[in-house]
Amino acid sequence: MVTANLLAATVFTPMLGRLGDLHGRRPVILGVLIVVLLGSVLAATTSSLPLLLAGRVAQAASFGLFPLAIGLLPEELPPQRLTGAMALVSGMLSVGAGFGLAVTGLLMRDGGDYHQLFWLAAALTAVGLAGVWLLPRRAGVATGGLDWAGAALLGLGLVLLLLPLEEGNGWGWGSVPVLGCLTGAVIVLVGVVRFERRVTHPLVSTRMLTHRAIVVANAAGLFLGFSMFAVFLAVSALVQTPPAVAGYGFGASVLAASLVYLLPGTAGGIISAPLGGRLVARFGAKSTLVIAAVLAGAGFTMLAALHASTWQVIVGALMVNTGVTFGYAALPALIVAQVEPAETGIANSVNSIARSVGMSLGTAFVVTMMTRNPIAGPVPLPRESQLVTVFMVGAALAAIAAVVVARALPRAQPPKLTVPEVEADEVYGAAGLDVPVRQP
Template identity: 45%
Template sequence: MTNPLETRTDGAVETPSAARPATYSRLVLPAMAANVFLLSMIQTLVVPALPLIGQQLHTSATTVGWVATATMLTASAVTPLFGRLGDVYGNRRIVLSALLVTLIGSVIAATTHTIGLLIAGRVLQGASFGLFPLAISVLRKELPIARLHHALSITASALGIGSGFALVATGVLTQHGADYRRIFWLSVVLTVAVLALAAKALPRRAGQGGRVDYLGALVLGSGLVALLLPVAQGHEWGWTSARVIGLFAASAVVLAGFGFLQARTRQPLVALSLLAHRPVLATNLASAFVGFAMFSVFLGATFFVQTPRAVTGFGFGASVLRTSVVYMLPGTVLAIPLGPMAGRIVTRYGPRVVLLGACVLGVAALAAMAFLHGNSVEFIVGLVLANVAVAVAYAAMPALLVTHVAPHETGVANSINSIMRTIGGAIGTAIVVTILTSETVLYRTPAGPLALPTEWAYRTAFLLGGAAFTLAALLAAFGFKRSGH
């Protein structure tokens, strides 16, 4: 029986001995997991600190929102390009280049005192998003097949760990209104460490050669920026505004043009047949839904636990520090051993079964958060289970893609999957913020009137996350051929 990891989508069979070196560095896996941890941390680090950044730079909420949006827009433009560059020129060169650009952006963000330069630094930090597909490509090329599922799960689970760590670190570093630049100095230190580890661990191997479709990358990046920009700014601009509607229409036209262009390019950036392949399509859609659920958990929980119970009758009135340590830290700590555990489960039962189980757990966790939040203990349990669901779901996805795509398509396939996760997270963030800012009640407090989200607004946000997990579970159940796990 042919190992699915050795089977290409066109039916040809890889020869493991030809595709992989006889020996490999044991630092490759920790280096690639560290890269993924770093990009996830950079993505999430600013989210809890946006109000503080606005206060310290005397900037409006609309302007400071670009600190979060900037990296997402860069990611949409560079992620598929980096995946292809790694295949053509060699992963080591592109990984180190992406880390160097990330480091420059981190230094700018840590030293500037103007919002414009801060946003510019965040634009450069967005290069880190290209590290995920590059990491998956490195693992596929460098590790023996017997260790691959385990390694992919550990690396992918670092996505959830990095996000959880970022929420905790931001809370600790910015408590009592401390200088927000501390969080960017943290990213500087970690980027230097990851850069040194990657330089030592990654072997100097030539790429497979070929052509890079720069025009296709430009068109795809433009279409994705036009899609993500109104998603990220829609709650500020107005969902029915001319800018939002115009950008959505432009994205549809540009992305359709991208498909037309790729169908007529000899060496396209993305083979359309790859995107249409049922298991790849199902994995990408599941990634978007889990990304949506992840941010409905993180944002909804962060705001909910800080809601003053004495005023509203719900919430826990937690400080930023208590939010980070008491509520967010347990899920982050538990996610650390989940990577190796998920890897063993994926190897034994297959990634489809693991993805399905994680999404079912996510549905139960979000339902518990929506209806069982009367005390801290039960809410923390629900939050921990939601973190577990996210970490395990993402641990299964690279194995699903590697099972169903050819080696030379690994970088691009995981690039698209990474973009889908970004799109899902952006949509989740936009919808949760819209719900929490539109469903409010004006409370009278000693400090004056205070508008806060209703309990039903939080319930809605958590239930929408549960619905996203449900859709991902249906994809895991029915979107793959059973013989391919």
């Protein structure tokens, strides 16, 4: 069910981002929410595995909401409020993921009925649907049509890439299906690049594939997705391990792992998401990304060295989650500054896919480490050194990300405005009018 949802999301997300650019974000968001609502209700009312899979596939359309929402903000907000708003919306991704884990721990304790989760998803989707209905409708900002051939090729390439990452532990990392899928992914994705260069209105312009700032932003998204799922899974495994058997851990229940050890980090996102927006506005997206990588690296390092006490695990996970939230806050501002308005939807969709690939890599890596050479017993348990390796790899990747972002991204130069220009911008913003764009 997890794999079906993720694979469907990789196909839907770029197509929905492009449709939003073409036809306006509001109608596409409404359509997405209706599909998600129907999928949630279907999953909540069935015990049939095929129908449950169908519901999960329909729910995968929700992955397209983020790039659509980011593309919607410049249409509805004055420029002086845009950076903070994008940071808040983006930062809420990690907050929502964390709260999802906590709510799951609450509802599923003592063998709860999984249908409750889908009813909750249906209720939240209905609330979102009512809110989006109140937004004004805006015309699309792109021309042309949807590149169906490019969408099909991109979807096939991403499915071939993500499928072995999700199933590699069961299939075997050196097996023919895994190696065949990865080889096919490389061939198809290279073909996508060559195909898109010849299309008048490509789904993904070659500029997005070669522009250094966008490439770095997608690499940063890959790292942030890896970090978010690596810390969730590794910390959950660490704190649930019984110390009497393994010599480490806390023997925590699923509920305690969610509420005590993971919830503080995700709840802190309510503060760190808007704070990330202020960092972007004050220091720029580049500096904020560097701060995010350094903070996440410090958190992983702390978890690798200090994990014998509850407070140490909570603080380490909090640092990693805060770094991820700061990074999520910086990425939309960085991407929107590098693409045309007609490309914001698809550009953020590609970045969302990069994060999804990172999540899959984080999941695959942690599961592989946990199941490799386990402690013998009725329930195989990971050795402490294996979880320490996960944290050390996270710290190393954070250091690489900080260096790459610091060296590869140019520093944006803010426009120097005169006092009359600043006063005029404030008047435009207060009146709800577009603030003139001034070049640095």
